[in-house]
Each structure stands twice: as C-alpha cells, then as structure tokens.
Amino acid sequence: MTQSTTRDIVQKLWNLCNVLKDDGVTYHQYVTELTYLLFLKMAEETGTEDQLPEGYRWVDLAGRTGLDQLNFYKALLLHLGTDTSGLIQEIFANAATIIRKPTTLHILVTAMANLDWYSARQEGLGDLYEGLLEKNANEKKSGAGQYFTPRPLIESIVALMKPTLEDVIQDPAAGTGGFLIAANHDIRENSDPDSWTEAEQRKYRRGTFYGIELVQDTHRLALMNLLLHGLDYDPEGAGIRLGDTLGSEGEKLPEATLILSNPPFGTKKGGGLPTRTDFTFPTSNKQFAFLQHIYRSLKPGGRAAVVLPDNVLFESNTGRDIRQDLMNKCRLHTILRLPTGIFYAQGVKTNVLFFTRGETDKGNTTEVWVYDLRANMPQFGKRTQLTRKHFEEFELAFGPDPCGGAEAMAARVDTGLEGRFRRFTRAEITDRRDSLDVSWLKDESENGGELPDPTILASSVITELEAALAEMQSILLELGATEEDLEAVGVLA
Template sequence: MSTVTHDIVQKLWALCNVLKDDGVTYHQYVTELTYLLFLKMAKETGTEDQIPKGYRWDDLVTSQEPQRLTEYKRALLALGESRSRLVREIFASADTILKKPVTLTVLIKGIDSLDWHTARREGLGDLYEGLLQKNANEKKSGAGQYFTPRELIASIVTLMKPTLNDTIQDPAAGTGGFLVAANQYIREHEQPDNWTTEQRRKYRRNTFFGLEHVQDTHRLAVMNLLLHEVDVDPSASGIYYGDALGPDGEALCKRGATLILSNPPFGTKKGGGLPNRTDFTFPTSNKQFCFIQHIYNGLKPGGRAAVVLPDNVLFEGTVGKQIRADLMDKCNLHTILRLPTGIFYAQGVNTNVLFFTRGEDDKNNTKEVWVYDLRANMPQFGKRTQLTREHFTEFEAAFGKDPLCSPKSLAKRKDTGKHGRFRKFSRTWIEERGESLDIAWLKDEGDVAGVDLPEPGLLAQEIMAELEGAFEELRGILGDLGEDIEEAQA
C-alpha cells in the first residue's frame, strides 16, 4: 500500500470517531462506508448509469440536511431492488445505522474532500483492502474471521500459479481476498490485451466462483472484487450469497474446479446440526471437515487446492480420521505448512495450509507428506510483530516451482532432518499413527517474555474447539455402538 493510499485509509477510518456516540461497531462502520463509497466511486469512475437518477452521489450531496438522512434511507431501499445485479448485491437488505442527519453530513463531506484523483491512480482496490484490514485488526469487530492475511494469500497464490485455463473456487470467500489475488496473478503473468474473444468470455464467465453466507460480508466481497477490477459477468460468475454447507455448496461442488483456494470458518455448524447436503460421505457438524470434503470432492482430476485449516483437523479421531484417509486416497496431500501463531488472533487457534492435488483415480494417491514447520522458534505475531511476505520466502523456495507437485518435482526436495524445518513422512508411517497429520519435531526454544500472548477469551475459544472435537469423536463412538446420542445424554 502506497503512502498516499495509507493516508486516505487513515482519514476514512478516523471518520469512525464521528459515530462513537451512536454506539456503532467497526464492522457496521465499514458496511456503512461501503454504501457511501459505492455511490462516490460510481461517480469517480463514470459508471453511474447503473444507478437510477435521484439516488446518485450528487443527489445525496445536494439534498437539504434536515431531509438528507430520510433521502438516504429511501435510496438504500430503492437500490436494494435495482435491476442491476451488482447494485442489488451491494445494497441487499441495506439499512443505515446512522441516527442523525448531521452525522451523515460529516461522513459525506469527509468522503468528498479526499483526493480521489490520486486514489484512482494508486488503485481503489488497495484503498478498500486497507479499510478491510483495519477492520480485521480491531479484535472487537469480530471481522478477523473473514480476513485472511494478505501476505499469506500472496504466498499461496504464488505457489499455486493460477492461469486463465483454471476454474477457481473459494467456497468460503469472506471478503474475496483469494479470488482478488488470483485475478491479479493471472493479469500480471499473462497478456490480457492479447486475449481472444473466446478467452475473454472464459475469463468473465468461467474463472472465478465463490460463496459467502454472511450477507454483510458478501456485500464487502462484491465491493472488493469490483474495486480490484475483477471483470466477471455477474450472471455467470463472481461471489454469490449462499451457504456452502447447503444446496448452494452442493451445486458449486458439482460444477467442479481446477483450483480451490480457501480459508473455511472455524468451529461447528450453527445449532450443532449436520449440513444440509446429500453429497458428503462423512456427515459431521464440524465445519472444517465439511469444507475439506467439499474441496477435495469438488476438484477435477489433476486439480489442485490450498486450504487453511486449524490443528484439530490434523488429529481429531473417528470421522476426522476417516476424512483424512479419504483425502489422502483421492488426492496427493503433498505438503503441510504449519503456520506461526497469532495470524488468526480472532480465533486464537493454531493453523496450517494443506496443499493437495486430485488424482486421476481415487486410491493411494498420497505416497508421502512433506511438512514445513514455520511455527517453532518463530515470533508470536500480533500488533507488535507484523507478518510480512518475507516470512514465507524460505518455504516457497523449499516448496518448488511446480504447483501440482508431481512425483518428479517432489523428488527434488531436500529433507532437512530433525533439526531443520522441512521433513518428509511416508504414507505408511502416517497410517500407523492413526492417520494423524499433527506432526511436529522442532522444540520451541523461544522465551515467552515480552511476546504477544493470546487473550484469555481467545484461549477459551481454542479449548472449546478442542472440546467440540472430543464430543464429535464420542458421538462417532456411540454411533458405532448403535447408541442414540439423545438417550445417552438422558
């Protein structure tokens, strides 16, 4: 992010102070800003034709202050019923949290006074990403769960090397970071100006697909794609509002993908029920195990995936053991990256990236698993210690240049031994230890003094996640014994 863009982000974020007296949360503020920024940016980019006259930025600016809030509310309702799918998705179920006309006036004047000429030159997408990151960094906003660190995304996308030939999915799209980064990679490494009509059609209609089931977050994702100029045909592709653990996800899975990039939500399905899908071989209320089934079943033969998952996915028994075995049968699970702590502070859990390639058949595809430990003897990341792109440099070099990680490519890797960060483990060895992929060998010798330790509430969330996993295993045992869980609880 340039200095100019950073300054604009700071000024926009400072406007949130205006709303403190109204009890507005940071996440609500970013949503409110999205409505106003969409109208302003439509004017700045000359795309106001999709917004009906009477509801445009200048209409809002020139309205009389006593009636301005009323006019704004009327505009939100009207735009939520727009003929344009893009406008409709931005303003779907839109409702302002503003209570005073004067507050709206301050926001409008603040936005209008910014250097939009420079902002356009620097990139409107970077400006919006800056706002999303500020929101994610505020622990009380709860938005960290929707925001994957962009340094991690950049590393993953660099290794997976998306191309125009790919059909790319993210079933848990959040604010759209993976799809935005994949689009940037494609446009930087190919020559869009030389694409044929058929290639452009493929790019717009059959390249980027995502699902997000939280409407406010979906709104932010659509805006993020728009400002990053991800040129999708909204009638055929883009990020849809829908539940990946329901029929929407089942339809997405059937469509198939050659590349899936995702950071699924942690925890169990709301209410503890099973997903409303008929295509899962191993039904479970654990969201991560549901998503990983969606991902490896949704990959076309030869397709590749990189998925961020918490530690419990690597070791939980019963259904987890079955799903890991199924994954390693159907795919070549060639690499696991153990991520440093503190990256996903909102959950307070340790995480990993699983890299795998779907086999041409469904048996014995994983022969060996390489584990890179980027967690031991690393800083505790947080506000005082920032994660940077350089932290992934050595891992990327060890991973290699082949996004599919063919046997020939894996043969070039070097096992660094028990004192190094990169080691190889055979499928037979993993099977003998109960299909557990929770593999660690380095002793963490770091001094915890002065380190950003997780807050008690975050540690409690991690403990809850482990307990939920234990309960899931007990349910599986009772099911194997033919016992009814309700009767056992009684």
C-alpha cells in the same frame, strides 16, 4: 506516487468511525455503512454512474442537507436494494443505515467528498478498500478477523499455486474475496491481457472465478471488493454468490482446477449436519465438511491450498475417515504449519494443506512433506506484523511445481530433526493412526516471550473441547447409544 496516499486515505476514512461511536456503532457496521457511501462516490469518480438510476446518485445525496439528506439516504438505500437488479441490488440488498443523526451523515459525506480521489484512483481503489477491510479485521472488537485471511499468506499461497487463464478457480468460503482477487492479480501479472483472444477474454470474465459467502454483510463487502479490483459480476454464474456451501448452493458450484480457501472454524450453527446430500462422511464440524467439498469439487489433476486448524489433522473417527479419503483421492503433498497469532479472531493453531486430485480415487498420497513455520517464530500481532518475507524460505523449499509432482518431490531436501522441512511416508502416517499433526522441533521461543491474548487462549480451549466432545459422541454412538440418549445426559452438542 506511492502507496502512502492510499494509507493516508484509509486512515482518514477509518478515523471517521469516531463520529459514530456515540451512537454505539461497531467497526464492522461502520465498514458496511462506508461501503454504501463509497459505492456511490466511486461510481462518480470512475465515470460509471450510468449503472445507478437517475436521481439516486452521489450528487443527489451530497446536494442535500439536514434531515432531508438523511431521509433521502434512507430512501436511496431502499430503492437500490429493491428496485434495481444485478450487482447494484446484491450490494444494497436489505441495506439499512445505522446513522441516526443528520449531522453525522453530513460529516461523513463532506469528509468523503474532500478526500484525494485522484491519487486514490492512480494507486488503485481496490487497494484502498482492502486497506479498510484489513483495518476492520485487525480491530479485535469488530469480530471481522474470521472473514479476512492475512494478505501476505494469501499472496504466498497464490504464488505457489500459479493460477492461469485456463483455470476454473473456486473459493467456497469466500469471505471478502481475498483469494480470488489475489489469483486474478497473479494471472494478469504473469500474462499479457492485451494479447488475450476474444474467447479467452470471455472465459476470463464469465468462467474463471467462483465463490460463495454465507453472511450477507460480508457478501456485500466481497462484491464491492471484486468490483474495485476489476472483476465482473455475472448474474448467471461467475462471481461470489450469497449462500451456504454446505447446502444445495454448494452442489451447484462448477468443478474447479484450483481451489483456494480458508473455511470457517467451529461447528455448524445449531449443531446440525450440513444439508448437502453428496457427502460420504456427514459431520457437523464445518472444517471437515468444507474439506470434503473441496477435494470432491476438484477435477482430476486439479490442485488446492486450504487453511485449516490443527484439529483437522488429528481428530479420530469421522476425522480420520475423511483424512484417509483425502489421501486416497488426492496427492496430499505438503502441510505448512502456520505461526500463531495470525488469525486474531479465531486464535487457534492453523495449517495450509496443499493437495492435487488424482486421476483415480485410490492410493494417491505416497508421501507428505511438513514444513514447520510455527516453532521458534515470534508471536504475530499488532507488535509484530506478518509479512511476505516470513514465507520466503518455505516458498523456496516448496519448489516450482504447484501440483507437487514426482519430479518436484524428488528435488526436495529433508532437513532432518534440526530443520523445518521433513518428509513422511504414507506408511509412517499410517503408523500414527493417520494423524497428520506432526511436530519435531523444540519451540524455544515461547511465543517470543509474549503471553497470548486471553481471548486467544480461551478460543483455543473451546476448539479443543469441541473436538473432544465430538469424538466422545462418535465413540458412544458406535457403542450403541442413540442421539436421544446423549441429549438426555447433556453430551449432545
């Protein structure tokens, strides 16, 4: 059995979207609709239908036709979202079908019933669902790229961070759950679950994986994804919650020994400040707010790997204050400059910051190593796919220590001006006004001769303008202007 069967099923499911195109359905809406139907069908296939109330299962839906089937389906969604509890209610909360024609529903149900579910179970239902999420993220009209971190990047980060059964793992911007799922896979691959004690099993299921997702449709996709990868839903704690990490829900997350995340880019909706009361540096910039949450949520000795856009590395004023605070409280040991084009929806230049929380809150960063995987790299996209192989040299240079300890740092090799990996002392960074936006290689590739998509260029310009506007606001406020003054002249974002 090969993964080709899973790919075939994913393509067949994806092609069914054509049935809904005449109804003006978006790809993202389609994946959400598929999630409802897949949950019912997979409960039947995996013998777990007892979690669903009698009379509201796949067989009850598939046994109907015409308008009766569509009306029953609407009633089923309402019932599962209101008259159940736990995972079922979370997945079907506020669920409503986008299907308007009985024939459309009949085509979807019939096609889904006729798929090769035996092979899908053999290869892993989780892989099938991940394939659908990836299709959705790569479809530029879906807008779902913001919730989907490329899996080769996730796999590389997780391999370097070496999650263990002892870890408390957090993703405060969980999206569809990719980081938590990859961490779970790594833990199970590198240990023997059959040898775990009862206490270890309990800790694994009830106290290991934590996350928050803000958008309800994305949250239900994440819950489905975790379910199909064998991760339990704990109504009392572990799992991915629906909520705002930059609000009170974020303060309730337990301290972590490992945080893996790709926070959303841009400013907080409406331009307001987060409602969190525990941030030292209030900011409407979501990346900086999430960064504060992450390094403050780490236990001493805890480690993190976070995907962040370039502006986090160079913005002044509050941005500089937060970078200084990060480098004081944590050992920021590695920055990976990522290639362009791997985040289609955002279209901005990104990095991975690797850091470890210190035992004290002062002077933890003494050197920062920067790996440039951006210069002289192809323009990634549909024509050139990002793969795990693209990260092999970086992983080798990074070394075996996920915490970036002194011994591991001493073993690293600075490749000089012609190479991709360089060391910068804390003093050198101070001389750069604490900017971490370091580059030295001349990029001869010009994105491999390909012009970036216009939406990518526009998105990048908007991000830089927002950063410049935020910096201007800070300067004016420092000079004595009030928010009312800025609003009056149209400078307040």
